[in-house]
Amino acid sequence: MQASGRVLVCDSIDQAGIDSMKRAGLAVDYKPEIKATELVAGVKGYDVIIVRSRTKITKEIIDASDAKIIARVGVGLDNVDVKAAEAKKIRVINAPEAASTAVAELAIGLMISLARSIPRADAEAKKGNWIKKELMGTQLSGKYLGIVGVGNIGRNIGRMARSLRMNLIGYDPYPINKEFVGETGMIVTDLDTLVESADFITCHVPSTPETKHMFNAARFAKMKPTAYLVNTSRGEIIDENALYEALKGGKLAGAALDVYEVEPPTNKLLLGLPNVISTPHIGAQTKEAQELASTVIAEKVIQILRGVI
Structure with a gap:
């Protein structure tokens, strides 16, 4: 079953997850260098926002968005205003198992x-x-x-x-x-x-x-x-x-x-x-961990948009 929706990827993530979402029918825009001001201005219309560590998803960004899902390709959610997301009934997901x-x-x-x-x-x-x-x-x-x-x-x-x-x-x-x-x-x-x-x-x-x-x-x-x-x-x-x-x-x-x-x-x-x-925050910085985190998040996004989970 195909999924539908627009996905904005704001940070660098492994290509495997991007390919998986595209195969499932999602429209993916990959902008790994997007700035906060650009994100506030351009986030509207996306169903899914995906970040890693660099991008901070603030209340201002959340209020400007139409997102159903905010996804972090990693363990923590320190860079996401979870309370602001919950107030708008946005699903916040991550991939703690991957790293x-x-x-x-x-x-x-x-x-x-x-x-x-x-x-x-x-x-x-x-x-x-x-x-x-x-x-x-x-x-x-x-x-x-x-x-x-x-x-x-x-x-x-x-x-x-x-x-x-x-x-x-x-x-x-x-x-x-x-x-x-x-x-x-x-x-x-x-x-x-x-x-x-x-x-x-x-x-x-x-x-x-x-x-x-x-x-x-x-x-x-x-x-x-x-x-x-x-x-x-x-x-x-x-x-x-x-x-x-x-x-x-x-x-x-x-x-x-x-x-x-x-x-x-x-x-x-x-x-x-x-x-x-x-060391410079390299705990999850292995090819295997990054590929797994990307594919785990992609699969969760696809299943949520399909209404499975």
Whole structure:
């Protein structure tokens, strides 16, 4: 059954999803560089607005639109005014399942990089500096990994970490899947106990008023001075100034950040520390994840317009 409607794609997405929507009979306009002012002026007449990370779908854009669906090719909905959309009875959808493997693999990679100082070792070796004696690392095997937010990504990381013979501690404000807990032997606890006990902490929570600066000076003071923090979720959950002070003062061994309070990041003091690894929000930046996210969103859009879901 063919679908009907006009689709505006505002950001760069994988071609597979665009092709899928066109095959289903949708008219797709691909404008990955469209500006906010152009979007406000030109959004009327589209049934579907698709974005990735760059475009912010504000109340002004929503009020100017006739959209039935706003779709985010990715996990979060931080760049969509969901309340304004709901007020106009617009369906807001995303693809949280698409990036779970890619983000989990990056988090594990960052943990290993922290434990073995891989970025520093690489940089110094390329400069001709043989600093082997300075690079005494630590093994992941036998260590306690605290997973903050045990959803799709958190569970993927947990399974990977168990294959590395790590022990799991989990915190989530929502009930954690019982089968996963039984499968992995995860210790479920409150956030402060996790922070006090873990050798590595990896964060996988959304940006909400409740999670803003959940990692602050008080939490850093509870962590082991030998502990490492990894954040591939949302930058707002960490107080970057407090993290800088904790790392500089030796209250924390190191941190790896893929997300920041402001992106691109402006906290040069934090990023300049030798025990900080910084990547430019690449958690979902794999060919496989982007193709899957695009096709998942395309299929959801098609099914909604057909009245199936």
